[in-house]
Amino acid sequence: MADETDNADATQHRPAETAPVDGAELADRLVEASVLTEDERADDLVLADRFQYNWRRRIEHLRDREPTDFLGLLLDTDPETLTVTEEEGLTVSQQGVTVGEWPSEAALVADVAAFVTLGEVFPGWDDLRGSTHDELVARLRVFLESCPACDGSLAAEGGETAESVPTVACEDCGAVVF
Numbered sequence: 012m013a014d015e016t017d018n019a020d021a022t023q024h025r026p027a028e029t030a031p032v033d034g035a036e037l038a039d040r041l042v043e044a045s046v047l048t049e050d051e052r053a054d055d056l057v058l059a060d061r062f063q064y065n066w067r068r069r070i071e072h073l074r075d076r077e078p079t080d081f082l083g084l085l086l087d088t089d090p091e092t093l094t095v096t097e098e099e100g101l102t103v104s105q106q107g108v109t110v111g112e113w114p115s116e117a118a119l120v121a122d123v124a125a126f127v128t129l130g131e132v133f134p135g136w137d138d139l140r141g142s143t144h145d146e147l148v149a150r151l152r153v154f155l156e157s158c159p160a161c162d163g164s165l166a167a168e169g170g171e172t173a174e175s176v177p178t179v180a181c182e183d184c185g186a187v188v189f
């Protein structure tokens with residue numbers, strides 16, 4: 012049947028640049044953009060100094076503002092249409108549908124700051140899919156060295172038993188970062 016043939020063709024002609032990007036490639040791209048760098052002693056990736064400095068400065072600039080001010084940017088939508096509920100973390104909804112969740116406002120501030128800072132250095136940032144933006148931003152949060160809300164030390168907690176998921180939280184203000 013002619014129609015079925017047409018449909019099969021259509022699925023093969025998806026443009027490559029809109030396909031989801033896998034994790035290893037994301038890491039490579041972050042290294043190419045000088046966001047992450049190889050730490051030879053630790054044999055692992057770490058934040059590049061310059062990116063870390065710029066990200067931190069932006070976190071300090073954003074953390075005293077209302078989250079709705081910058082949620083519109085992160086979610087690429089009109090902030091006026093968003094509702095923020097704080098209850099064991101931060102849930103953002105739009106017309107009753109959850110469009111974003113963060114373990115704390117501190118985590119959200121870190122993500123927005125990472126989003127803006129990445130946008131300045133990452134080649135082709137504006138052409139990437141929204142889901143790729145989200146993955147890149149989420150990937151960076153594990154590199155935080157101090158609390159986005161108060162600069163306190165971060166410590167892992169929980170995870171000792173099979174049921175409890177380990178989290179990383181601020182020792183001073185208790186904000187859960189991831």
Ligand SMILES: [Zn+2]
Pocket residue numbers: 158159160161162163181182183184185186
């Ligand atoms: Zn804190």
